[in-house]
Structure formats: C-alpha cells, structure tokens
Amino acid sequence: MSARVAIVGAGPAGARAAETLVAARLAPIVIDEGAAAGGQIYRRPPAGFARTPEVLYGSEAAKARALHAAFDRMVAEGRVAHHPRSSVVALAGGELYVLGEAGQARIGYDRLILATGATDRLAPVPGWQNAGVYSLGAMQIALKAQGVALGRRIVIAGTGPLLTLVAAQLRAAGASVAAVLDTASMREQLSGFSGLAARPLVAARGLAMRAGLGRLYHAGVRVEEIEAGADGVAAVRWRDGRGHERRTPCDAVGLGWHLQAETHLADLAGCRFDYDETWAQWLPRADRRGRAGEGLYLAGDGLRILGADAAEAAGRVAAAACLADLGLPAPDTAADLRLLARSERFARGIAAAFPWPAEMVRTLPDATVVCRCEGITAGVLRATTDYGGPDANRVKALGRPGMGGCQGRYCRLASAEMIAAHAGCAPQSVGRFRAQPPVRPVPVGAWVEKG
Amino acid sequence: MNSTRQEEGARGRVVRLTEQARAPVRFFLDGRACTALAGDTVLTAILASMGALRGSDCGPEKRAGFCLMGACQDCWVWQEEGPRLRTCSTPIAEGMRLLSEAPGDWP
Ligand code: FES
Numbered sequence: 420m421s422a423r424v425a426i427v428g429a430g431p432a433g434a435r436a437a438e439t440l441v442a443a444r445l446a447p448i449v450i451d452e453g454a455a456a457g458g459q460i461y462r463r464p465p466a467g468f469a470r471t472p473e474v475l476y477g478s479e480a481a482k483a484r485a486l487h488a489a490f491d492r493m494v495a496e497g498r499v500a501h502h503p504r505s506s507v508v509a510l511a512g513g514e515l516y517v518l519g520e521a522g523q524a525r526i527g528y529d530r531l532i533l534a535t536g537a538t539d540r541l542a543p544v545p546g547w548q549n550a551g552v553y554s555l556g557a558m559q560i561a562l563k564a565q566g567v568a569l570g571r572r573i574v575i576a577g578t579g580p581l582l583t584l585v586a587a588q589l590r591a592a593g594a595s596v597a598a599v600l601d602t603a604s605m606r607e608q609l610s611g612f613s614g615l616a617a618r619p620l621v622a623a624r625g626l627a628m629r630a631g632l633g634r635l636y637h638a639g640v641r642v643e644e645i646e647a648g649a650d651g652v653a654a655v656r657w658r659d660g661r662g663h664e665r666r667t668p669c670d671a672v673g674l675g676w677h678l679q680a681e682t683h684l685a686d687l688a689g690c691r692f693d694y695d696e697t698w699a700q701w702l703p704r705a706d707r708r709g710r711a712g713e714g715l716y717l718a719g720d721g722l723r724i725l726g727a728d729a730a731e732a733a734g735r736v737a738a739a740a741c742l743a744d745l746g747l748p749a750p751d752t753a754a755d756l757r758l759l760a761r762s763e764r765f766a767r768g769i770a771a772a773f774p775w776p777a778e779m780v781r782t783l784p785d786a787t788v789v790c791r792c793e794g795i796t797a798g799v800l801r802a803t804t805d806y807g808g809p810d811a812n813r814v815k816a817l818g819r820p821g822m823g824g825c826q827g828r829y830c831r832l833a834s835a836e837m838i839a840a841h842a843g844c845a846p847q848s849v850g851r852f853r854a855q856p857p858v859r860p861v862p863v864g865a866w867v868e869k870g
Numbered sequence: 871m872n873s874t875r876q877e878e879g880a881r882g883r884v885v886r887l888t889e890q891a892r893a894p895v896r897f898f899l900d901g902r903a904c905t906a907l908a909g910d911t912v913l914t915a916i917l918a919s920m921g922a923l924r925g926s927d928c929g930p931e932k933r934a935g936f937c938l939m940g941a942c943q944d945c946w947v948w949q950e951e952g953p954r955l956r957t958c959s960t961p962i963a964e965g966m967r968l969l970s971e972a973p974g975d976w977p
Contacts, residue, residue, distance in 0.1 A: 452939075452940055452959075459939060464889070464909070465909040465961065466909065467892050467893070467908055467909045468889050468892075468909055469889060469891070470888065470889065504959075506940070538937065538939070538941050539937070548926070548929060548931050549931045549932075550883075550921060550922035550923075550931060550932040550933055550934035551883065551921070551922075551934055552936070553935065553936055553937075553938070554936060554937050554938075556937065556938070556939060557935065557936060557937050557938035557939070560938040560939060561884075561914070561938060562887070564911075565889075565909075565910065565911065565914045566886060566887055566888040566889035566890075567884045567885060567886050567887060567914055567918075568884070568885040568887055569883060569884060569917070569934075570883060570885070571885055592887045592888065593887045593888075594885065594887060647931065649932075650921040650922070650932075651883070651921055651922060651931075651932060651934060670883070671883070681941075788929070791936065791942070791944065792942070792943070792944070794926075794929045823943075824942060824943025824944065825937075825941060825942040825943060825944075828941055828942065829936075829937075829942060859940070860943055
C-alpha cells in the first residue's frame with residue numbers, strides 16, 4: 420500500500436502540494452474548509468455567481484484560473500480524496516479529527532502537510548467589539564464571494580498591502596470608502612523600501628493603487644476610538660500624522676495589520692516556535708523545504724507570510740521533501756527555492772515598512788476590550804499580569820483572554836504586547852498562547868462513541 | 871415589534887454591489903418572512919435587512935460577524951429547531967427559520 424499523505428488546506432500551497440504528489444502517483448487526502456479549492460486569496464463565489472476571474476482577481480486572474488483548473492481536474496479524475504467544507508479540529512496518534520457537513524470523521528495518515536494559510540493580524544482599538552467592525556479579510560471575502568459591501572460608508576484602518584488593496588477593490592466595485600488610515604508612517608514605509616526591490620513589479624502595483632486612493636489615504640495615523648450607537652459603528656476618531664484630532668463618520672470599519680500565520684494545527688502537531696522580530700509574531704520552525712518534524716511538513720502562509728506565488732512554490736517544495744523522505748523520486752525544486760528566497764526578502768521589506776503598531780497597543784486605555792469573544796479588557800489583563808506575572812499562558816489561564824470562540828487568534832499578539840509592556844519586558848519573553856484542541860468549536864457529543 | 875423590523879429592513883447593513891441576478895430564497899427571521907438570493911450566506915441574507923445578527927453574550931454591543939472565514943465564531947445565530955449556525959459559512963436555504971434572540975429553552 421502506498422503512503423497515506425494528508426494535506427490540510429487547498430489554497431495555493433495545498434493545491435500545488437497535492438499536484439506534486441499526484442504526479443508521483445500518490446493519492447493524497449485533501450481536507451479544506453472551502454467549498455472549492457483556492458484558499459482565501461483565490462476564493463471562488465458560490466454557484467450562480469457570474470463575475471469572471473478577471474473581475475474577481477484582477478492581475479492575478481490567470482494564476483487563479485490555473486490553480487482552480489489543476490485542482491478540479493485531479494478531483495474529477497479521482498486522484499485526490501477531497502474533503503471540502505471540512506475543518507480539522509484536532510490531531511493525535513496519526514489521525515486527524517475532521518468535522519464536515521456530513522458529521523465527524525477520523526482520518527489516518529502517515530505523513531502530514533499543513534497548508535493552513537493566514538488570518539488577519541488584529542490590534543485592538545477602543546470600540547472594536549461593536550457591530551460593523553470587520554477584519555480587512557472579511558471586507559474582501561464579502562466583496563469577492565458575495566458581491567456585497569459590509570456598510571454604506573466604510574473606513575479602512577490598519578497597515579500593510581491588504582489595506583490599500585481592499586480599499587481600492589471596494590471603490591472599484593462601487594462601495595463608498597470614507598478614509599484609509601495607515602498607522603505606518605512615511606518614514607517607516609521608506610525604511611522597508613530596499614527589500615521591495617526584490618519584486619519591483621509587485622511593489623509598483625501597490626504604489627499605483629495607493630496613488631489611486633488620493634486624498635482618502637493618510638499615513639502615520641493613530642486610531643483612537645471607534646464610536647458606536649445602538650445599531651453599531653457610527654464614526655472613527657483618529658489623529659493624523661501631525662497629531663491633529665480627526666473624526667470620520669461611517670457605519671463600518673475594516674481593520675487589519677497585515678497577516679498572521681494560522682498555526683494552531685502546527686502547534687498541536689508538536690512544532691517548535693520561534694519569535695520573529697520582523698514579523699512580530701511566533702512562527703513555526705521548519706527547514707528550507709518545510710520539514711517541521713517527523714513526517715510533518717509546513718507550506719505557504721501558515722509557515723511564512725510570503726503571499727500566493729511563494730505559497731504555490733512552497734507547496735511544491737514541501738511535497739517534494741515528503742516524496743524524498745518516502746524514498747520516492749522527487750521533482751527538482753531549485754527554481755522554487757530561489758523564488759522563496761526572493762519572496763522572503765520582499766516580505767521582510769514589507770513587514771518592516773508596515774509594522775505592527777506596538778506603541779498604540781501598549782498604551783491602550785484600560786477600558787478597551789482586548790478579547791472580543793469574552794469581553795476581557797486591557798485593565799483586567801494588566802491587573803492579571805500584576806498577580807500572575809508576565810507569562811502569557813498564566814495570564815490566559817487566570818484572566819481568560821484567548822479562551823473564547825476565536826481561540827486567541829485575534830487577541831494573542833496584542834495580549835502578549837500589553838503583558839510585556841506592563842511588566843517592562845519584551846513581548847517574546849512572555850511566551851505565546853499555546854493552542855488547545857479543538858481549534859474550531861465542536862458540537863457537544865461530536866466524538867462520543869455511539870452504541 | 872414588526873413595524874420596527876420593517877423600518878430597519880430599509881437599512882440593512884449589507885449593500886449589494888453586483889451579482890443580483892440570482893433566484894430569490896425565502897426564509898424567516900424571528901418569525902418574519904424575508905427574502906435573500908440563492909448563494910447568499912446566512913450572514914449576507916440577514917444583514918441585507920438588519921444592522922446586526924444578534925445581541926452579544928458578554929456586553930451590550932450587538933454582533934454582526936467579524937472575520938467571515940470561520941475563524942472567530944462571532945457570527946452564529948439560533949434556529950427555531952436544531953443547532954446554532956455559523957452564518958458566515960452556511961448558505962441560506964429555502965424555508966430556514968432563524969432567530970436573533972435565544973429561544974426560550976436555551977440554557
Ligand atoms: S464571522 Fe468569524 S466565524 Fe463567522
């Protein structure tokens with residue numbers, strides 16, 4: 420019997436990993452939360468929607484088409500066991516615990532490739548718990564997969580390439596964007612410029628998009644508060660680069676400070692993590708080819724936030740490493756490894772140019788809700804640090820931030836930053852919130868044996 | 871109650887920008903008949919006529935979803951029968967009966 424290789428995720432990395440394995444005559448198992456392959460970046464609208472890939476993905480349409488076609492062909496020919504609309508909620512003892520539409524299943528594997536992608540990296544803003552505040556990714560998903568805007572007058576705030584991209588896409592589709600507030604200053608943005616030379620075309624496209632936003636775009640902003648009434652968001656109060664108070668009425672806000680690797684499953688699989696200063700987050704440890712443990716491989720944004728092109732390369736590289744480790748002939752990946760190296764230089768430039776807003780997070784007022792799920796405030800977090808000590812997991816156990824529905828995805832970085840600032844140490848020294856199964860909520864009784 | 875809902879109906883959160891040539895789908899929110907389009911998620915369907923999905927469990931603020939990718943669990947609503955739904959990843963279906971407030975027997 421040939422080796423059972425399971426792949427989690429069918430975005431650019433997972434799809435290309437599957438293709439590489441299929442070319443070597445393996446039949447991988449692919450488990451994905453999407454209804455169709457593509458991941459978040461090349462996400463496809465449901466049946467019955469009519470926009471073409473050119474409208475949906477712009478300059479990246481050809482890549483999206485190619486990826487979708489390659490994966491759909493493998494499914495049609497029965498060369499992959501595809502489990503769409505399914506979440507891996509835990510893993511143990513060589514089995515994945517999978518929750519799908521048809522119920523739950525345990526799927527055994529010999530080798531595992533995690534291509535779990537990324538989620539928005541969020542910093543709390545006073546008032547962000549109100550209805551009408553969304554992640555930037557959510558704004559983009561609403562537009563791409565549903566053809567809707569999540570408000571009549573939208574403020575976009577945060578930093579990173581997605582900030583200008585989402586604003587430009589919303590405007591092109593006819594939504595009303597009231598302001599684009601970038602917390603990165605022009606000085607910071609210039610400091611990352613040398614890295615951007617590694618991919619000049621991508622950099623130029625970003626700058627052109629920014630220019631198109633004209634006077635809506637503001638750099639060096641401090642977002643002070645999201646004001647809300649009974650029906651949700653009413654305005655954003657912010658300070659411009661010169662320190663002047665401004666207020667922009669709106670009914671929706673898109674927030675995002677770049678992306679964070681989705682690492683919950685890697686954590687459960689036993690990966691080691693290192694704090695990365697440039698990306699200001701904990702990232703799983705792996706070799707150049709994605710090897711992260713015995714029979715365990717990581718690829719794509721779930722390992723390093725390098726974007727879609729690099730994710731395709733990383734998927735092929737990780738699958739090739741898996742084949743080599745199985746003693747099977749593996750394709751040459753030299754060109755992909757070069758693309759990965761170049762993409763990392765570029766991505767580090769981007770991360771430096773659009774940094775995590777550490778100072779803003781450290782100085783959040785005590786009343787600010789940090790954990791949206793459980794309503795835990797900055798004040799509670801600081802008080803818990805006082806008696807629990809500067810240790811992220813102790814503060815989590817005592818104060819319960821990061822224990823809600825999102826499993827700490829949207830508060831863990833800010834919590835660590837605040838704990839560290841309060842105790843006067845560096846964020847990496849307080850550790851990271853450890854993931855706990857299930858990584859997605861599971862209905863009561865899902866794995867209770869019947870009979 | 872019903873008249874308030876209808877007034878809010880004119881001011882849903884979601885603005886449809888494109889892709890409106892889809893078949894209508896009828897569903898019920900808090901007993902009131904609503905119309906969505908085939909292919910809408912439950913989140914889109916509800917927010918097309920409402921500003922939010924439900925009240926919060928840990929504060930006065932209403933909830934309207936946050937990530938739209940199944941990662942935050944901010945977006946669930948109750949059904950008249952059956953389990954709670956994660957609205958951002960559940961397609962709307964003909965005849966669904968949804969609730970923005972907990973049914974009486976919810977613990
Ligand atoms: S909006 Fe985050 S899970 Fe649905």
